[in-house]
Each structure stands twice: as structure tokens, then as C-alpha cells.
Amino acid sequence: MDYSASIQSAIDFMEENLFEDIAPADVADRVGFSEYHFHRIFHGMLAESVAAYIRKRRIFETARLLRTTDKSIYELASLARFDSRDSYTRAFKKIYKVSPGEFRRLKSKGWDFQKTPITKKMLQHLKEGITLEPRLETREVQHVVGLAASYQDERPREVETLWKFLLERKGEISAVKPGFALGVFLADHPFVVRRPRDTYVYLAGLPVTSLENIPNGMCSCTIPAGQYAVFTHKGPVDTVMHSINYIWGTWIPNNLEHYRHVNGPDFELYGPRFDQKTRTGELDMYVPVKRG
Numbered sequence: 409m410d411y412s413a414s415i416q417s418a419i420d421f422m423e424e425n426l427f428e429d430i431a432p433a434d435v436a437d438r439v440g441f442s443e444y445h446f447h448r449i450f451h452g453m454l455a456e457s458v459a460a461y462i463r464k465r466r467i468f469e470t471a472r473l474l475r476t477t478d479k480s481i482y483e484l485a486s487l488a489r490f491d492s493r494d495s496y497t498r499a500f501k502k503i504y505k506v507s508p509g510e511f512r513r514l515k516s517k518g519w520d521f522q523k524t525p526i527t528k529k530m531l532q533h534l535k536e537g538i539t540l541e542p543r544l545e546t547r548e549v550q551h552v553v554g555l556a557a558s559y560q561d562e563r564p565r566e567v568e569t570l571w572k573f574l575l576e577r578k579g580e581i582s583a584v585k586p587g588f589a590l591g592v593f594l595a596d597h598p599f600v601v602r603r604p605r606d607t608y609v610y611l612a613g614l615p616v617t618s619l620e621n622i623p624n625g626m627c628s629c630t631i632p633a634g635q636y637a638v639f640t641h642k643g644p645v646d647t648v649m650h651s652i653n654y655i656w657g658t659w660i661p662n663n664l665e666h667y668r669h670v671n672g673p674d675f676e677l678y679g680p681r682f683d684q685k686t687r688t689g690e691l692d693m694y695v696p697v698k699r700g
Contacts, residue, residue: 545638639695641676644687
């Protein structure tokens with residue numbers, strides 16, 4: 409049985425009443441299920457509980473308000489239905505690793521935790537467009553040469569323009585390792601001027617064995633050795649943001665007791681399962697993690 413319509417109806421109800429006094433039982437009742445039965449359906453499709461979805465959506469929305477309004481932390485804690493400022497701060501730090509006050513002062517660095525509302529397209533993507541549980545992989549140091557630019561939070565169409573230019577110039581890059589390409593998310597890059605509202609640098613590149621003779625107008629980066637959680641995105645690159653939102657909005661916060669995201673670039677690996685001409689297929693998304 410396809411429960412997608414019930415899940416979407418429940419999500420719409422939660423979003424419309426996000427800051428109201430709602431409980432998982434209210435959500436289940438809204439869509440005509442027992443709380444126990446709906447918990448199993450919801451968790452099975454979204455890999456988290458109704459209560460966790462509500463809590464993380466409230467924290468994300470108040471985090472956004474921290475940077476866009478002058479509301480006090482006490483006001484936001486109350487808005488998010490926490491009993492006290494201290495309990496809100498503890499929950500906030502568990503996800504963002506800094507206090508609400510520090511978060512307000514800091515500029516965004518790459519992909520902040522983003523728990524965006526689930527849509528019909530996202531639900532469909534979770535069913536068939538991404539592996540919900542990653543495999544773990546240890547990788548050696550990897551040098552990359554390519555083209556880079558800065559962007560805002562979402563992965564815009566301009567990233568595909570960057571890939572188009574790279575594929576046109578790939579013959580200029582020397583010492584290339586054959587068989588795959590890499591899309592690297594960086595907090596910043598010394599040769600890329602980040603525009604005021606941009607939050608990360610994206611480098612579309614090829615893996616190389618040497619960083620000598622970098623072509624004019626290109627730049628390089630080095631992906632450090634380490635352990636990575638690897639998710640497989642399936643489909644066109646237009647839907648990559650759904651995979652990114654799942655990784656950062658659901659998997660990472662759900663696994664904080666077991667894995668910690670570590671500083672270092674996340675990257676996409678485009679191998680033989682991905683068609684560079686049509687820009688569709690399967691690509692692997694690597695997120696640096698550490699156990700415990």
C-alpha cells in the first residue's frame with residue numbers, strides 16, 4: 409500500500425501548526441491512524457519519528473530567525489515549544505555544535521543543518537532516489553583540478569554551467585586519473601572571491617596525480633584522507649538537493665550519537681554509472697565522518 413498521500417497530509421498539518429502545541433498523536437489522528445501504526449509508517453518512509461521531525465523543523469526555523477530577526481533566544485525557545493532557554497540551547501548545540509548566540513554571530517560555512525519541509529517530490533525521491541543508509545568508506549588523499557565558483561545555500565543551475573565549461577576544457581588538465589569526476593563543496597577557496605550572500609564554493613574537477621601545470625583560469629584542492637559516509641543519489645542532477653536535504657536534515661542529526669561530521673569537504677563522485685552527456689544516472693555523495 410502506498411502511504412505517500414497520508415504522509416504528505418500529515419506533513420502539511422505539521423507545517424501549518426509547527427509552532428502550535430501539537431503531539432504525534434494529534435498528527436496520527438489527523439490522517440486517521442493510531443499513533444503506533446502511523447509512527448511505523450512515517451519512520452519507515454522518512455527514517456525518523458514524527459516527534460523528531462517536528463522538533464528539528466522548529467529548531468531549523470528558529471535558527472533561520474536567529475540570523476534574520478532580532479528576536480531574543482528566550483523568545484525563540486518559547487516559540488519552538490521548549491520549557492526553558494537552557495533546554496533549547498542544549499538541543500540547538502546538539503545539532504549545530506554551537507550555542508544559539510554563537511550561531512547568530514557566525515557566518516554560515518557551507519552546508520548548515522537544513523531541515524526543510526518535506527514535499528511530494530521529496531517523498532518520491534526518498535522512495536527511489538537515494539540510499540537512506542550509507543556505506544562507510546575510507547579514502548586516501550585526492551588532488552583535484554578544475555573550475556570553481558561561489559554559490560548560495562541551494563545547488564543552483566549555475567553549477568551545471570560550471571560542469572559544461574569544465575567538460576569543454578578537460579583536455580587541458582594533465583595527470584588525470586581516468587574513470588571519474590568530482591564535485592567538491594568547500595567552505596572557501598583562496599582563489600575564489602566569495603560573494604557577500606554566498607555560503608560555499610563548489611569546484612567541478614577531475615582527480616589528478618599531480619598539481620603541477622594547472623591550466624589558466626583553473627584551480628585545485630586536496631581532499632584529505634579519512635572515513636566517509638557514502639550515499640548514492642539516483643536520477644538527474646536536478647534532484648540532488650533532495651539528497652543533500654535528506655543527508656543534512658535527517659541522517660546526520662539522527663546519527664549524532666554514532667557519527668560526527670568532521671571538518672573537510674563533502675564531494676560528489678561521478679563514475680561510470682553516471683551519464684555526463686545527459687547529466688543523469690547514479691552518483692555517490694561523500695560526507696566526512698568520525699565515529700563517536
